[in-house]
Amino acid sequence: MKKLTIYILSFIIVGLTACKTKTTINQDEAAEVITDYLKANPEYKTARFNFGEIKFNSTNDMFELGKYKSLASKGLVSLSLKEAKKKFLSKDSSYVYQITLTDKASPLVLKQDGDKATVKVVEYVLSDEKPVDFAQVNSSTAKVTVSLKMTTTDFEPFDKDANKNSNFITKTYKLKLSKDEGWKVQK
Template structure:
């Protein structure tokens, strides 16, 4: 009887030891989970971008036209002059341009209408300099804070609220342990 009890207890202990999941996470594993999440769900900031047939004044819209010229020099848009009007006895002239997006702009365009597009102005990437800060709340959840560096795109000059107070943001993600998939970011 004693042998049978020891035999049953040893099977139960081995069974529990074999079924135990890894419930702890370290800093490098947390960084890998966040990196995989950011590859599938990138962080970015957007704005509305006007294109198509646009009218510019030579004096008041000089800065705005300069932004479009910069995009043209980078190959993101093409600009064609349709019409130029010189006002009588005035230094001011008006120009009508046809502005079109090129293939080079397609990775930055999220949504496009006839004369407006939603474009990425800033992309946020995981910073290599600042380590991942995490705390394990309990055996199946963890809180991870990372630093994301700010990378401006070609459309950055069109950002209406471009706060240049810092070149990074900090973001906190909640990780949850799944029996099937391991540690994943909880949305």
């Protein structure tokens, strides 16, 4: 009987220590948690993009037309000339194009409103060069600072704020330990 109670007590102690959740986190685990979070909630920068029927004047808007032609060459938009008013020996000719988004552009288009769309111009991904910097605040929370490198998309020429001071951003996330799911980013 005494042996049985000793076996039962040792079984309970071993069971309780085995069920204890891990309350520490290391650099690799923090990077994995942030990577999973960024897959579900990507960081990006957006801009407004005009499409539909757009008029271009030869002297003023040729640079803008070049942006659309670049997108058309990559298959993100289709460009069809609807009307061309070419004035003889004049620089003030005008062209009207019908611009439509293609299926290839759909991963970069976030929202459409009539003849305007909100598109991703820059996406941020976890940098491989700079390590994850983290500090464990207490047994159930940690602060993680990561470097996210900038990756431009094909819509990047439409970014109004084109003066980029750096090709990365630094972001701090707060991690919380959940008994059910483990370490997760707290929103």
